[in-house]
Amino acid sequence: MDEIREYFRQMVDLDDADWQVFSSKLKKSEYRKKTILLKQGEVENHLSFIEEGSVRLYVPKTENDLTFGFCFKGEFISAYDSFLTRSPSSYQTETLTKTILWRLDFNDLQDIYKRTKIGNAIGRITAERLFLIKSRREQSLLDDTAEERYLKLFAERPQLIKEVPLKYLASYIGVTPQALSRIRKRIS
Template sequence: MKEIRKFIDTIAPMNDSDWEFFASKLQKVALEKNTVVLEVGKTEKYLSFISQGIIRLYIPKETSDLTFGFVFDNEFVTAYDSFLTQSPSEYQLETLTETILWKISTNDLQEVYKKTKNGNLIGRKMAEKMFLIKSKRELSFLNKTAEERYLDLFSDRPKLVKQIPLKYIASYIGVTPQALSRIRKRIS
């Protein structure tokens, strides 16, 4: 739980009583590799902090999944649109490694927002961060080549990318695994 406090303190420090209230609402969950955290058609009920692990966001397809996000250690993860609207998700979340999450329910998070000094500020800043990540990804598809998208991913997370199967990386940057193979050969 220390990781969450440290992370939150970088956004907007919480006083000890607010932290204790927030921490009392968290549930620790340990998941095996390749565990579906949220299925298509299910409603997201939790915002989770990844204390350890990698989670992939994707749309399952018969031939090959469409991966559109990876979330790593010391980051929050959720099917945010489903979480906000409390409607069924159109995509899935799956662990790519053994993963430890600290989860807070929608209702408990709303209570934290109401009863703590910085809860709303932290929530707003996290929503802004998620927007910027989504915006950066969309702009990269409009302005960059697949090779540039791969290099960006590799430079942002070199150690962690090695833990992600190449077929998911290929899907994430919008190419086939064969095209990713060619890109990797060209840049090595």
Template sequence: MRFTFPYEFASGYDSFLAKTPSAYQIEALSDSILWTLNEENLQPFYKHTEAGNKMGRILSEKLYINKCKRLTSLLTESPEERYTHLMSEQPRFIQLIPLKYIASYIGIIPQALSRIRRRIY
């Protein structure tokens, strides 16, 4: 699970690269504009435009870094630390996300998140 916010890129990039169906889905929690892209459209964009090639590299690097940060967070931080980091990174938007999704994101059940929130506030 990952949250993206306005002007961020969301993707099932692993399944795109492997050319396999995704094991997960992308769900919009608010009004969104979505563009879809398949390999048939993307490869010529990469191949024939320098900007396309650069943009593809930058987006894939960002996705990789985000995935590494997420894994490191899950392995080294407590759920309370993950929650406080999420709150400090996106405080305005995090209020729009249902608590059950936040709990799932930080790897706990909603009741444990309620206890964390009581301790913090």
């Protein structure tokens, strides 16, 4: 839980009273590798902080899933659009490794917003960070070649290259695993 407090302390003045309310709502959950946290069609009820592990966001397909996001230790994970709108998710979330999450459910987060001075700031900051990750990826898909996307990933989020299977990386940058192998061979 100290990691979460430090995460927010870097951005907002988090006093002990607000932290007490916030931390009292957190629930620790541990998951094995390849655990589906949210199935397509379910409503996301949690905003989770990753203490340990990694999670991918993807659209399940019969042949090849379409991976469009990853979250790692020290980051928040949620099917945030479903969480906000209370509507069924069009995608799934799954652990890639053994993962420990600190989870807030939707109603508890609403209570934090009401009862604390910094609750709304925490919500805004979390939403902004999730938005920026999504926006950068979309812009990269529009502007960059597959090779450029791979090189940017390697520079900006090296943990992806270390922790994520190549078939998911290939899907994430929009190529087949074979094309990713050719890219990797060309740049090595």
